[in-house]
Structure formats: C-alpha cells, structure tokens
Amino acid sequence: MVNKIDSRIQIAEARRIQRLLATCDRDERDAMLLAIAKQLEHDAQLLFAANQIDVDAATRDQLPIPLRKRLVFDSQKLEASCIQIREVAVLDDPLRIVAERRVLDEGLLLQRISVPIGVIGMVFESRPDALIQIVCLCLKSGNAIVLKGGREALATNRALIDSIRRALMPFAAGSGWIVHLESREDVNAMLVMDDLIDLMIPRGSNEFVRHIMDSTRIPVLGHADGLCAIYVDSKVDLEMAVSVITDSKCQYPAVCNAVETLLIHEDIASRLLPDVKKSLDRYSVVIHGDEKVSKIIGCIAATSKDWDTEYLNYEIAIKVVSSIDEAIDHITMHGSGHTDCILTKDEAMATRFLTAIDSADVFWNCSTRFSDGYRYGLGAEVGISTQKIHARGPVGLSGLTTSKWLLTGQGHIVATYSGENAKPFIHKNVPVKGIMR
C-alpha cells in the first residue's frame, strides 16, 4: 500500500525521471515498447494467474456481469495488447515535431516544437488492458504516468506493472516514471498535487468524470456526455438513411458515439419512418416519438426529458422538424457537442450543417459510430474529448504533447528593435522540415 506522503515522493521522483524520458530519442522509446510486449508474453502465465484471483473474487462478490467480462485478461486480450504495443512502436514520433519555423531577423531563428506534457494522472475502470495501453501511450509521448486502476482488478494490475518494470530494467530511463497507486485515498491526494501533475485523464462514468473536474485545479481531459444526433434532410437516399441510422444506434449502443436523437425533416418523415421502424425493430429498439412521429409509426410518446437523455441502450428519441434550422437549434440546445450527423444529397445543406454545428465531430452521410481514435487512424486512443481546450474529439498521441518555443540567436538584444531607430523584424516563415533532433 502507498500512503499519502509516499505517493507524493513517488510522483515527485517520477516527475524528475520524466525529464530523462523526454530526452530519449524515438529508437530508445520504441525499444522500450517492444521490450514491454516481449516481457508480457514471457510472463503470460503469471498474468493469467493474477487475473484469476481477481475474476474469482468478482464472481464470489457477485459483481455485475459486464464488469466481470471487462475484468478478464486472457490469452486473447494479451495478444491484442501486444499487437497494439507493436503498432504504437511503429507510429510516427509525436515529439520534436517542428510546428512553426520563422526567421525573426538575420541569425535569429524561432521554432515551435512538440514536447511531452510532463506528468499525466489517469484514473480508470476495471479493464486491465487499458493499463497497458495508457502506459505505452505515455512512454511513446515521453510522459510520466500516475495510475489508479479499479480495486477489482488490483491483482492483475500489480502483475502487469511488475512485468512492465522488469521489461524496463535494462533501459537508462527505467520505470520510475510509472507510479501505481492502489487506494481510493490516493486519488484524492492526486487531485491536490497541481504542482506535480500536469493533466488528469479520468476514464469512467459521466458522474465520475464530473466529480474529478469539480475536485481539482489540475486541467482535466475527458468527455462527459455523448448525446449524439442524426438529422435527416428532405433530399436523401432512403435506403442509405435507414442503414446509417441503424448502424449508429444498434452496432454498439452502450457507447458515447451511438446516436440517441433522430431529427427528420417533415417532407420525408412519412416515407422514411416506417422503414426506420422496421429496421430498428430487428434490434427491439424502443422508440420515443413526438406527436408527428406517433401519427406515422407506433411509438411511446416522447417527453421533454427524452431530448436530453443519453440512453446508452436500444432506445431512441425521434422528432419531426420543419427545417434544417430547427434541427440545428435543437442540437445546439440539447446536444453534448460530441458527434452529430446530417444525412442529405444536398451539398449546400450539408455545408451549412457542418459549419453551424459546434461539436467535436460533425459528419455527413456516415455513421456516428466512426468517431473513434482507431477508426480515425490516430493509432491508439487516450479518450474522446468534448472540451474545447487543448484537444477535441478522439485524442491520440498528439493530445499527450504540448509545445515549446526555441529561439536561437547570435547575441541579439531587444534594444536593437526598440525606440526611435528600431530595426524592423523580418518575420519570414521557413518551410518546416519535420522532426528536430
């Protein structure tokens, strides 16, 4: 067990070691990643045995079935994790990318480069494979990581951390940049360490993420709700609309990018709704419809609460609207700024929707379920941000970096560029070559 004082010392030390990790070149960091994959495979039986302890306890304590399922770490999960680690290793280095390069004056060169954020605090749920993913993303991006996993996965998480530490022993940066906290009190202790932790990334329920946001001065990266909407415009391919709506609702309804609200233009409602109902009936989707909807198909009468409900289930709210403006207003008022989609053949309407809707992800003629780091091609995903500051939408490695300005001169002083005979600046942008070594 780690107590409050110990955890502070450990995190301060991780912060120190992070500076070393930040100076490792990509080959070193990638070698560390590959060593982790190899060690986890080597320690497979140890890991499965530790996981059995957690699974047995969860069964004995009669924890909910979905939680017990997420808790399992078997050979399939191990294999998937190791594939992902090796994929992260071959991704482009997110560090030292030159974002801007400008000659301020002769011999005075300004560059903005990407650097690690520093120390990331992560509190996450029961899935042990999430631990592996998080540690590896932080390693690739040169960040220290303070982890607090679910109590029900403690034996597995300990075994995973032990294995990772063994893998990192031969490397100069070692594993001191990983801090594994085990108690609930440690979470509260983390939240006041705004001098040591640069960013908190909570993964869990909406209530949990909001609780973290309310309890700390540390910036928090995380999404709260995912109340996604689809608006079907009057000019639309009916078959396509039914297919996209069904996929958005039923392909995996328990997640934040599943559609919850369907808005249909009145000119198309009577032709579209029967087909939508037929398709959703195959998944026994419960439909909450407004008055106009209920005149076309059988449904439960929607109440005002339905427009603000994230069902996360086989359930959907449907409303008939008289114009694209009504749809935009509805989404602006009730949406959560996650993912919203328009289905239309009319490019002008699509452009209007894409411009007017202020959500992290705005789609045209495709399923809301696409808003995801893996599908976006970001490699692994840290999470999906519905905040507007720093990173928005699916967050990959670049969300774990910040930038630093480097200015190199030859004795240049500001007095030269001030006062009556001030020399003017050149301010000439120079093409960016990529990675700075």
Add this chain to the structure above:
Amino acid sequence: MVNKIDSRIQIAEARRIQRLLATCDRDERDAMLLAIAKQLEHDAQLLFAANQIDVDAATRDQLPIPLRKRLVFDSQKLEASCIQIREVAVLDDPLRIVAERRVLDEGLLLQRISVPIGVIGMVFESRPDALIQIVCLCLKSGNAIVLKGGREALATNRALIDSIRRALMPFAAGSGWIVHLESREDVNAMLVMDDLIDLMIPRGSNEFVRHIMDSTRIPVLGHADGLCAIYVDSKVDLEMAVSVITDSKCQYPAVCNAVETLLIHEDIASRLLPDVKKSLDRYSVVIHGDEKVSKIIGCIAATSKDWDTEYLNYEIAIKVVSSIDEAIDHITMHGSGHTDCILTKDEAMATRFLTAIDSADVFWNCSTRFSDGYRYGLGAEVGISTQKIHARGPVGLSGLTTSKWLLTGQGHIVATYSGENAKPFIHKNVPVKGIMR
C-alpha cells in the same frame, strides 16, 4: 449597470450570436475590423473627452502614477490602436485551416479544421487600448467576448464600446457578441457560468490570475510568474554575454520576460562578473550574489529567498554553478517555466539546455525579452501562457481557436469494418491544401 440575471441573459445571447459570427467569411470579419478603426478615428473627440473624465478622477483620487499613465487614451494611443486593428485585418484567417486530412476508406474523408473556441471571458486592467485589442482579436477569430475592465477606466471603456457598436451596426452579425460588464459582482457571476463561457483570460497581477484559477471550473489561459534565468556556460563570448544580460535585465525590467536570475559557470565567473557589474551599474541594478559571487564583485549576500523572487525591478540574483547540470537543476527547481536562456559557443551544451529545460520559451544566445507575440511575428498577443495545456508561450490568434473533425461519407457504416469479415481501413493522409471553404 448590469445585474446578475441580466448579465447571464446577455452572455447567453452573445453565445447564440457567436454561432453567426463563426460562419462569417474572412472578408466580412475583416470589413468589420476596418469599420471599427474608421469609427474610432471618427469618434476621437468623444473618446478623448470620456478619457478625460477617468484621468481627472484618477488624479483627484491620487491613484498611483503608473496606473494613471496606463489609463491615458490620447491621439497617440488611438493611432497605435488603429494601426494594430488594420494589421490584424491583413493577418491570415485563423479559422477553417485544415490541420489534417485523411482518407479512411474510399469515399470516406476525415478533415480536422480550426474553429473559434466560442465565448471568451476577459478581465483586464486599466489600459483602455487593451479593450480594443481584445475585441479585435476575438472578432478576427470568430469568438464572442465578455469583457470586464478596470473601474478607473469605466468612462473610457463605455465610450470605446459605444463607438465599436456603432461601427458594427451595418453588419449582419452586429455587436451582440460583445458583452461589457461593469461591476465587480459581474466577475463573480462570470466565474460560475461554465455552461456559457468556454475560456477565461485574466490579465493582471499574479495574485489576480491565481485567484481566478482557484475560483472557477472554466479553463483559464494565463501566466502566473515570470521568473526567467540566464545560464552563462564556460565557453562564451564575454562581450556578447554582458550585452544580452544587460538587455534582459534593464531594457524593461517591470515585465514578465525580464531576467531575474543569472547562473554563471565557475570557469568563467571571475572574468565575466566584473564586466557584468560595470554594465549593470549604469542602471543602478541591485545585485544579490552567492558566496562565490561576493568574492569577485561587491554585492548583497543572496538568501535562499532570492532564487524564488521575481523582482520586476532593477535587481538581480547571481549564483556561480559548477556545471550545466547544476544550472538545469536550479532552473527546474526555482524557475516558473516562462523563458530561460543559455549563453554559449558550444552547440552541444546549447542543445542539451534546449532539450532539458521544460519552459514555454527556451533561448540560446539572445535576450529573454524576445519572448513576446509581436516579436515572434504572431501579430497581436492575447497573453503569454506558462501553462502546458492548449497554448504555451506567447499566444496569438491561434490560441483563440480549437478544432473540429469533419467526416464525410456516402452512407458508410461501422458494421462494414467490424467483426469477422471486417474491411480494413485505408488511413491514407492527403496533402493539406490550406483553408476550407
């Protein structure tokens, strides 16, 4: 006067109108900027008369001289403001810049574009020209702005806002995206409106910025301290070092990018220090030196407090160090992550310093005073951020933007890419063409 309930209604309305501003193309926004400059010039006598009321009151109330100086809004300040507005108008559009473009699969195109943040809350000091700058930067970047200026500048601020509103009357977006608050209670009201305000930018003392950070759930962009250091390595051009140190300390000592701590390698100390003292003596700089410094030049004995003091005055702390590592450790422990500089002829040492120091601005052979949005070529400056999240260092227009993911398909559904016969994604990056219309 605006009361609590009124201010909430006004800000909610500004948030609504911001969506309109966000869809204006750059020509419209630039025309609005030019109209503001023209109107301010037209209203010059009204503005000066209003300013005279504030200046007279400040004189009568015997406010501090520096504050009274900052309060003055005369023809020179007006001219400078109008030049700056016209410069902002010709800057590149910060909106709809395509940052990423990727084909996920045939016909399924992902783009990440820059968009306004939304509603910016700004609380600022007595300088009336700051109001003009802030309003124009928000206009250029498509953001609504909620302003609370200093009480002592109220008559001037009211006249400026009136003039700006007159200028914007002929335009579709009008001026409802500007909210001008006048009372101290309004600031507290703003701080709880995390559902309406997306980002707070306080401009003022360190204490004031920290107070804002501690009092709101809204993200805050701002710098606290500017405790900048210069490290002089053993291999250095002595004349250049004296010149850069003098400029960094004396060119304008009251600001956050002036140097406060000087670290000198022991091999060069006895040769460099007498020249440094001679140069700083011309400005009557008070020197706090450690024991080794006091053996070479006359100085006040430094106490441990000096290494953590931002003098903002003609005063400096000097320490002799035995290695670059000692200098890096000192800066890491005592610095504020604003601007730090190494003076050396040795490129390897410079690279080491630039990599190891985790500050917003890290310099080699030039004055710390260069860390500034105007000198960096960012156009006008919103402020200098010492935070790591979102924007770091001098913040220009891009710091007032966030991004949005647009995905356009032809009925693509996620089911196609899932399960046993999952189709693989293409994930092919496409060259970015620039602005998206």
